[in-house]
Amino acid sequence: MVRAAVAGASGYAGGEILRLLLGHPEVEIGAVTAASSAGQPLGAIHPNLAPLADRTITDTTLETLAGHDVVFLALPHGHSASIAEQLPDDVVVIDCGADFRLTDEAAWAAFYDTPYAGSWAYGLPELAVGATGKQRDALRGTRRIAVPGCYPTATTLALAPGYAHHLLAEHDVVVVAASGTSGAGKSLKPHLLGSEVMGAMSPYGVGGVHRHTPEIEQNLSGIAGDDVRVSFTPTLAPMPRGILATCTAPTWDTFTPAEVREAWVDTYADEPFVHVLPEGQWPSTASVLGSNTVQLQVTLDERVGRVVAVAAVDNLTKGTAGAAVQCLNLALDLPETTGLPIAGVAP
Amino acid sequence: MVRAAVAGASGYAGGEILRLLLGHPEVEIGAVTAASSAGQPLGAIHPNLAPLADRTITDTTLETLAGHDVVFLALPHGHSASIAEQLPDDVVVIDCGADFRLTDEAAWAAFYDTPYAGSWAYGLPELAVGATGKQRDALRGTRRIAVPGCYPTATTLALAPGYAHHLLAEHDVVVVAASGTSGAGKSLKPHLLGSEVMGAMSPYGVGGVHRHTPEIEQNLSGIAGDDVRVSFTPTLAPMPRGILATCTAPTWDTFTPAEVREAWVDTYADEPFVHVLPEGQWPSTASVLGSNTVQLQVTLDERVGRVVAVAAVDNLTKGTAGAAVQCLNLALDLPETTGLPIAGVAP
Amino acid sequence: MVRAAVAGASGYAGGEILRLLLGHPEVEIGAVTAASSAGQPLGAIHPNLAPLADRTITDTTLETLAGHDVVFLALPHGHSASIAEQLPDDVVVIDCGADFRLTDEAAWAAFYDTPYAGSWAYGLPELAVGATGKQRDALRGTRRIAVPGCYPTATTLALAPGYAHHLLAEHDVVVVAASGTSGAGKSLKPHLLGSEVMGAMSPYGVGGVHRHTPEIEQNLSGIAGDDVRVSFTPTLAPMPRGILATCTAPTWDTFTPAEVREAWVDTYADEPFVHVLPEGQWPSTASVLGSNTVQLQVTLDERVGRVVAVAAVDNLTKGTAGAAVQCLNLALDLPETTGLPIAGVAP
């Protein structure tokens, strides 16, 4: 049994970490900290977390975080570094923010306004590394892990097989992704009001300015062994959770539909959380709600010489908190699926 | 480890039973049967149940159901009796349909068009029985259990403390409940299309004709020791899951708000799945999504001399499949909460 | 052609008034005023109002409101009186707030925290007055009109025929109404975020404390000629617009279903905006979206001796802005339906 603290517990990511930890047999929930809501009962912030309703949220300080084996950071970007560097080296620190995801300082500087803090082990266990490896090998026993962004998780897993199997070109990659509104967090902005959101599909961060762009490119370039450039457009969809990433890239040569399909099936054959659906069945965000599962499908558009790969994830689960718990399992050498739901809550 | 079959697995209730059983440590999933979708892979019907995607749905017959320790029946009403009577006595049979809920043949005949089949132990463990008892005592070790209807679960638990503590009158009880569309099942009717449902609140079964009416009255009358009559109006709400039952009844004498509150708090103090919220916080269906939890709140409207009690449940979980698993736990003498989520998937 | 100003144009009610005025052949839109958003282009606040996108919102002052034939007030309660008393007597002033709705100062004091300002002609043209009259007679040519609240509109029209035709008792009236989130306005509160609202049915203002309660009672008591007391519970539903009011009251004697139905059909036979649906068809908020129409249905629950009447309206149209324009038409002696859509935007 390990004892885990959650810093940033009042947000959606923090709440989802707590929900998952409630079902984790090897974790005991310790401090639950936040900034502005400190002093309130957790039940006033997350009424869904009934067993924790009477817990009091405390301030996020070194004192409140002390004495835990694991600390989850679910803070706005730029806040993790100062805390992380003061935590003992043997504490497992899992950062759900962006602070330690990028390995290239210039890429960081081009998209973020806080100082570059370096990079940690990248918490996407299913990421292809080299010809046959996976990123999970780099996560076992680690003590500092950067959980990927939600869009990069969906997009990278969707396109990775095409680069791992040398099918896709590096140019003219286009990703259009729809996200549920929880991806925008809990900030009180008029366009996030329910009255505005329902019935509304709308893009944001258009034109290559969304901060997940360099992370997607870093992942795909790493597999391709060459610079992949991505046109990435996120959209907000009228649902609380879920990401549907529609990803398309030109093939660099002529391939058959069977070659394409085989690359995807082969890459994820042994993955417990990544499901390449049977031919003809396409992913739906509704199918993965609340689960750590990625649904994938791929096809070849021979008319235009492009592969179209589509991924569905729950942005708060596999997209954030589920990935964090999966990484914890690897850090602690537990079975990777411990405490993580695979079946989505549907309909 | 017990082996469980699910008959009627292609419907929403059947799918939810399977989702919960996937997380149940003492149950192995056996036959998965249905009528019209027999022969299809389960993944084509319930794409959310990734670990069962390759299972083939078989016909619902005595042969396919044989060899199981537990059989869940999630069939249209009128279909359970013929199957149940042919299953061995030592098999635990849990019926999610209406067939065995009503103890009064006349009440059955007034609302249903199939022959009366008798009644089984009523699967609402939290139901008050006598001065201090609960219905769970009647469920331990039982082999035949009738799972309550979703509206009766919400409504009964909302009003029961008022009758158990002799606060409420038997007349002019009014219940207006909103249900997510999964409560209407998967039947292909135009008014259930997404295009029609979104943005739509609409009543149905108005005027005392909904089949859950006699079940609600049976439950409340049982506690009150006298005939309770209920005006019950269900409405369809633009959400996939959830029931919000707004229940109001006159007090028969003058009571204080504190007396009212104490009755509710007292009744459910030790219940793992029933949460009377702190004063001022009201239930929301969003908070209980996918969980076996009931959120409750109550107040006294002194202007008009009525108690208003509101319950939120997930119609498919505590309202159907979660209750079924909870009953299974009691039937098998397992801890009552085994395999059942208490925290809802929110936001 | 009259010239109309809209004060409080940045809110949902103000926006809806502007939308309707854009389609009104006899009205020219003049000043568009607000408080905190003054100086901004209207298109930044209401991107749906394309033809007015370049209009600049000005401050709400006597100067900006001067020189108009009509002034619509869509302000928070308590703000209308000070402005209204300084506007010339011959200007038509139509208040969408609560300030001038209640005729009983004690009722106002029990529910509101600002000084009582008196009452204006009540803007519900279809309200029964005496044996055969309607409230519209009191609105023709008037210069000061108080537009009803959205819940009172739906509830009053639903139950009025039962009191006008002496069918209903004054006690144990119960109303449970579901409202779209725009009814809660544009205030930036966490529970109104899209992430929280979707999938959520939740009550608020429970126990007789909602401010529309005395207005509903005033209307029904006026028709009944005696004090009607109402248990009123509003709920928030996952849709942007719409109210579904489920209203039930005991009959004071035994009546037949035909007598009940005839009362409702008869009351609204000549009303352009109130449609009593054919038997068996129930109202839906989706059917009246964006229109000034009220859908009604009624039935008698003979088991419990209660009438159940259900009304659907668009809270922003017939519930607020449409009623305001309808009142304007009466004030100006225009045909009552001028510029008002009867067909809802569906699906």
Next chain:
Amino acid sequence: MVRAAVAGASGYAGGEILRLLLGHPEVEIGAVTAASSAGQPLGAIHPNLAPLADRTITDTTLETLAGHDVVFLALPHGHSASIAEQLPDDVVVIDCGADFRLTDEAAWAAFYDTPYAGSWAYGLPELAVGATGKQRDALRGTRRIAVPGCYPTATTLALAPGYAHHLLAEHDVVVVAASGTSGAGKSLKPHLLGSEVMGAMSPYGVGGVHRHTPEIEQNLSGIAGDDVRVSFTPTLAPMPRGILATCTAPTWDTFTPAEVREAWVDTYADEPFVHVLPEGQWPSTASVLGSNTVQLQVTLDERVGRVVAVAAVDNLTKGTAGAAVQCLNLALDLPETTGLPIAGVAP
């Protein structure tokens, strides 16, 4: 005053035509015809069309369609030709189906399974023709008009300025569009049930097989003067109406953001229904609900050398029925905006 018949009145497109015609000052609604629902009152099919509730739907035959000045066809593809060829030449026939949209028989044969019927004047008045012309010139006084598909309307208007102003390349054009569920019509399929749709983003017709693909390519190629090839992926979004088309294409040379913006602003400067939003404001489907308006925005992603243009339309209004009425206005030489709402119903 002209008299119009609507064939296929029971579907969503037919219902929307009727809704718009109710507000059209120059049109009288005549026959309302359909196939399977013939004999029913229109109010049972489209309860939102209150003023037409008592109209009886008749069979779609030459007899029922005779005696009208205008016939709207809202039929499944393949059904329009046989009717159209038997209607008198001087009747205005406006086809909302696909039958007469494609000018290339081979393109038709590649995507449709019924015989090629030829092509009619293409009903997209805002389509650029040559250096300075618009398609509306080809529609004035015409008697046979093919209304564009909903996706082609949004996509073509989004990208047309880039081809009209020689900014965009013909290759690697990618369109990912989200549609409300009414775009899938009223067919009773399980995946269109409300329970399945809410919370669900899911693609369909992936890989270049959707029938709107050749229509999009025909439009863009016509402007470009060369073959444009498009990767088109439609997705279903959890909303009843609306299309958000995210369209991206490489520039063929280096341009400045100002050059790009100017092309879009310039193309639509005088269009009543196409609004290029102020810089930084992006389209939302919620803003155009029920209106004939197209919201557009464009940006240049200089990192990857691609233009991203996004359009929002209501698929049933500007995407179908509004375009049909706009075409009628042109056919009859009425002001083009007659009877068509520009302001959307929001929130």
